[in-house]
Amino acid sequence: MMALALGGLPSATFEEAATCFEKAIQLNPNRLMHYIALGTVDVEMGKNDEGRRLIEKGLAMENTEKDDPETKHEGEAVLAKLH
Numbered sequence: 001m002m003a004l005a006l007g008g009l010p011s012a013t014f015e016e017a018a019t020c021f022e023k024a025i026q027l028n029p030n031r032l033m034h035y036i037a038l039g040t041v042d043v044e045m046g047k048n049d050e051g052r053r054l055i056e057k058g059l060a061m062e063n064t065e066k067d068d069p070e071t072k073h074e075g076e077a078v079l080a081k082l083h
Contacts, residue, residue, distance in 0.1 A: 036075035
């Protein structure tokens with residue numbers, strides 16, 4: 001409870017988010033946002049290699065939605081922190 005009060009999230013929250021983004025990828029594998037979001041969650045859970053792979057996959061996809069450039073920028077920021 002203290003972690004929540006201080007702004008932290010329990011690991012179950014990240015696991016639930018990962019499950020939701022995995023489902024989103026199954027439903028629409030052509031949205032780069034899903035890959036970058038799942039990769040970011042994986043990095044937050046300490047799965048850096050898998051997170052990097054997913055973010056890089058999202059970054060390699062073509063922009064198709066108006067928010068895609070910003071989403072890619074966010075993904076690049078996560079990758080930069082891994083170096």
